[in-house]
Amino acid sequence: MIFFDRVSKVYPDQSVALENVTFTIEPKEFVSIVGPSGAGKTTLLKLFLAEEKPTGGSIFYDQTDVHTLGRKEINEFRRKVGMVFQDFRLLPNKTIYENIAFTMEAAGRTDEEIESDVPHVLELVDLLPKIWNFPRELSGGEKQRVAIARALVNEPDVIIADEPTGNLDPVNTYDIVQILKKINDLGTTVILTTHNKGIIDSLGHRVIAMERGKVIRDDKKGKYDV
Numbered sequence: 001m002i003f004f005d006r007v008s009k010v011y012p013d014q015s016v017a018l019e020n021v022t023f024t025i026e027p028k029e030f031v032s033i034v035g036p037s038g039a040g041k042t043t044l045l046k047l048f049l050a051e052e053k054p055t056g057g058s059i060f061y062d063q064t065d066v067h068t069l070g071r072k073e074i075n076e077f078r079r080k081v082g083m084v085f086q087d088f089r090l091l092p093n094k095t096i097y098e099n100i101a102f103t104m105e106a107a108g109r110t111d112e113e114i115e116s117d118v119p120h121v122l123e124l125v126d127l128l129p130k131i132w133n134f135p136r137e138l139s140g141g142e143k144q145r146v147a148i149a150r151a152l153v154n155e156p157d158v159i160i161a162d163e164p165t166g167n168l169d170p171v172n173t174y175d176i177v178q179i180l181k182k183i184n185d186l187g188t189t190v191i192l193t194t195h196n197k198g199i200i201d202s203l204g205h206r207v208i209a210m211e212r213g214k215v216i217r218d219d220k221k222g223k224y225d226v
């Protein structure tokens with residue numbers, strides 16, 4: 001369970017990014033976080049991953065306040081969270097296989113695990129035929145599917161997809177959302193940030209709406225706007 005308990009964040013230049021934000025995300029939920037640019041979505045994700053410290057309040061993962069963890073424990077905690085970004089962040093000089101293998105090596109997985117799990121996750125996102133290609137040889141939608149495979153390969157508890165469809169056309173957007181739904185059905189918590197009203201309305205899942213650092217709405221079966 002993720003618990004934001006009255007969290008505030010004021011940056012050193014006095015920008016107020018979050019103000020008294022409280023919410024809980026249960027295991028296996030699919031939650032979208034929406035709001036205009038500057039609403040505080042990125043700050044919220046950074047605080048959860050302990051990349052920034054809150055000015056007030058606490059952030060818990062299960063029973064643990066993530067901001068009390070030491071460096072080694074933070075790395076272990078971050079491995080429970082798979083990240084997907086708008087700009088894919090694949091390594092351009094590595095094949096698709098190597099991109100995913102690299103993440104597994106960093107997590108200390110064995111060669112045998114790498115050889116068996118990389119094809120397996122690529123199959124899950126329907127990209128096994130591209131295993132020996134380079135990122136530049138893939139479409140935007142395919143690159144994002146690789147990024148999702150990479151985020152999944154170490155079996156995280158949570159996937160955070162930060163504007164994953166921001167660079168994609170409607171057809172690829174639809175595919176990515178279907179894959180995220182499938183991952184969620186398989187038992188992974190999914191947190192999605194998006195500006196795409198169509199996605200939110202079609203998902204019919206929980207929506208946390210933010211504006212100027214505050215949660216202005218938290219709907220169990222959300223719409224982008226009321």
Ligand code: ADP
Nearest residue numbers: 011013015016017036037038039040041042043
């Ligand atoms: P969003 O992701 O919803 O666009 P952000 O979390 O990036 O929102 O930003 C929330 C507010 O915090 C904005 O006013 C932004 O200018 C400010 N902010 C974000 N990061 C920093 C930073 N490193 N230093 C100062 N202000 C920041």
